[in-house]
Amino acid sequence: MKNIIKIKNLSVTIQNSIILNNISLNIEKGDFVGIFGPNGAGKTTMIRALLGLQSFTGEINLFDESLSKFNNWYKIGYLSQKQAIRSINFPSTVFEIVMLGRISLLKFPKIPSREDNLAVMDALQKLQISDLKDYSLKELSGGQQQRVFLAKTIVSNPELLILDEPTNALDPEIRKDFLEILKSLNTDHKITILLITHDINSLKEFANKILFLNKKLVFWGDLSEFCQDDSMNMYFSDSEHHSICKQHNI
């Protein structure tokens, strides 16, 4: 399988405090990786380092290119933590916001073509929010807002989606819908997904790989290996560990 992300000896230190220590792993095309760990475990920091938003030591390769030389940002869709809260009062319409996701594909002067307009409409349709295209964010519910951001994230037809706790503010029902959409992007369109979440229940249904961080790499591997690893009981109550694995009859 083709490696989408290669991380070697990744460490991050912020103001003399070690946030991530010596992480090495490879993520392959088509993986749906659930990233979890306690608060302050370095999950968001790792994602930010991957995207060049956080300085680090070590090596990161994206799509077989060193991060410092990587330029094909259209291959990556990123939905940051609390995006909806940060953008709630922004005056753009849904259509304008989703169009921003096409920017990485446009050449100077960045004036969207008919094809870009169609791509936006297509993304809106995929997420069943076409009828909201002229609404502003503050007129939408939390679930609708997350769909808008997901539409923006997928509108450039990325090969990798990086999502930082996208379901936190959502009701359980809407959360499930949202994760179903991710699962379909992963299985039907072979999009690799990295999903940070505190919601272990969402992992058990959707992720095929587990990345458990606590400043260092505690566990990285298939769901089946995770279930067979008794040492994981240290980090979860027995029932939680059991529950994650039971779903897959592992």
Place this chain on the structure above:
Amino acid sequence: MEIFQYTFIQNAIISGIFIGLLTAILGVFLVLKKLSLIGDGLSHLSFGAIAIGLFFGIYPLWIAIPIVILASLLIQFLIQKSFLDGDSSIGIISAFGISTGVIFSSIGKGFNIDLFSYLFGNILTITRPELFFSIILSVIILSVIYLYYYDLLYITFDMEQAKVSGVKVNLIQSILSILTAITIVLAIRMVGIMLVSALIIIPANTSLQISSGFKQTLINSGIISIFSIFIGILISFKFNLPSGATIIMVNLFLFVFSTIINRK
């Protein structure tokens, strides 16, 4: 209609349309980036730069434009490198400008009247060369905004997301800083150092109250600004009031009106 036959009124209205459009459009980006007060800071710095120009007998705007551009880039640098937050950076630049202006006006006693004309501005005294200069710069600035529209929109929406989408955020932010600096210096002749930031802040905020969509917000902000300048010039001419302050009062009236409508 007799009023429109005067050359100085024609100059005022034409330059008002161009500069009002610039301040209104850039204002939307700056207000949403929570940099509303940059207009205050840079105009106060212009006070110092203009005083230096008058002191040395050089046309003040030739001195003000490069100095204000450099200061605008310095503010951006200080914010980006997290040395200081936006408010503090602007405050320090502002204090430096005012202090420089006061010192130079105190040393060169003879030019205080000229300096006062820049403090409060007067759109009715704009000359033909100044008008052409304003039009040329305005057309250049509006073209740059058009060409970089989506990049500017993206860095205003979310700087980090823009960076991850391959937008050269530092370059685009620098472009915004330079355009802001030039626009503020141009607008000083119109409403003066004391009120120039109002032209940046008020039309944008009025438009944000009543608009839906970013493009619509920009268009409405421009319309509100031009309308205020036009009505402000007519009122100030008719009642012999200071033009800059009258323009701002019309803007404030529209802001209050839009807020009331928005609350209903």
